[in-house]
Ligand code: SF4
């Protein structure tokens with residue numbers, strides 16, 4: 001692997017230094033000097049035929065600049081990356097500072113969305129048997145975590161633990177939700193503020209809205225847009241759910257306008273029948289806000305033909321629109337283009353610093369784990385309806401880390417660390433060692449076929465694809481300077 005990646009946009013040439021995460025404009029003379037040095041011909045620079053059109057003074061100037069960049073380490077050979085191992089103590093630390101706990105309260109649902117991850121399109125999830133989680137299971141999980149939190153040294157004196165309810169349709173097991181809220185209210189913990197959130201299809205919204213408003217639940221409502229965009233969200237009788245859901249949301253908005261304003265957001269799945277402009281106009285007109293977009297998961301697809309006929313990417317939908325720039329500006333981080341740019345600026349450039357210490361003294365060489373997978377429980381602890389404990393709800397249930405039942409919690413942190421190191425990291429590390437995203441990877445390894453014979457990472461970047469990735473982001477900023485300004489001013493990932 002090389003440290004220096006050269007690439008071109010529509011207007012300029014650039015040099016990117018992987019070691020320094022620095023991108024500098026590259027004069028054609030400098031670009032040629034770098035190439036000649038890489039080929040072991042630095043001495044031939046003054047007589048190089050490709051530099052014929054330039055004066056000796058200019059060539060001498062860029063040779064001095066080249067020496068300067070080398071002295072600063074911008075132009076250098078690539079630092080070797082040694083990946084660290086996961087330890088039980090780092091998992092323990094994440095449990096002590098857990099910020100999101102989500103219960104899959106039921107696998108029952110009152111809709112049969114055609115693209116549902118638990119439906120006929122996919123495999124890899126536990127069979128849906130119409131089960132509800134018993135409060136005894138949720139209580140054991142809470143007791144286990146309480147015992148850790150009571151004895152822990154948290155990183156901050158007061159922190160929020162968000163308790164989420166997930167399904168199926170969580171409101172179909174409202175009793176468990178009520179019991180969990182009651183439990184945390186009756187068992188306050190010093191230094192912890194509990195907050196609640198839920199992803200819901202809104203079919204039962206009005207029945208429970210008083211409770212949700214009273215406890216300030218943050219609601220993520222799944223609604224794909226207008227009736228046409230929402231066509232795959234059908235009831236158990238095969239009827240469209242749109243009219244019913246639309247009415248429920250309208251009633252919530254009228255009954256609790258302030259709560260609706262600050263605590264309700266939407267998510268819309270994009271598919272081949274959606275129209276992104278129509279969706280945005282719908283949410284703006286009806287609810288005075290934008291929706292977030294998501295795509296059909298491409299993981300563990302079994303019915304490829306149906307999947308292919310239904311799938312469309314968000315970026316593909318925006319590209320089809322004549323209002324592309326307007327959509328990027330409206331969606332900002334929700335636009336894949338802006339999201340990619342934000343990732344570049346936050347993780348692959350020296351434009352954004354996590355804190356003043358790193359700004360003044362540089363990034364400390366922290367031990368680097370392979371891939372962008374989270375350390376278990378650093379983002380979430382997810383409990384399935386059958387009591388499996390997972391790092392989140394998005395990954396296959398085969399990656400369960402432990403179990404909880406009415407008898408208690410089985411979570412062996414040493415075994416989890418060993419499994420990550422020996423079964424997962426050891427398999428993907430040879431690929432990551434050759435990948436240009438290795439120091440700033442966002443790829444979850446559970447989407448790379450880590451259980452299969454051969455891992456396939458669709459975000460793997462060799463020299464050429466990394467150069468293309470850099471060029472795409474720099475090119476977008478050149479064409480859209482507003483995007484740089486707004487990302488720097490408005491988006492904070494830390
Ligand atoms: S998708 Fe992967 S990286 Fe993201 S929270 Fe889940 S387990 Fe962690």
Ligand code: SF4
Pocket residue numbers: 370371372428431432433435436437438439441442443445457458459460461
């Ligand atoms: S993008 Fe894939 S191959 Fe590259 S470092 Fe991340 S996980 Fe490894």
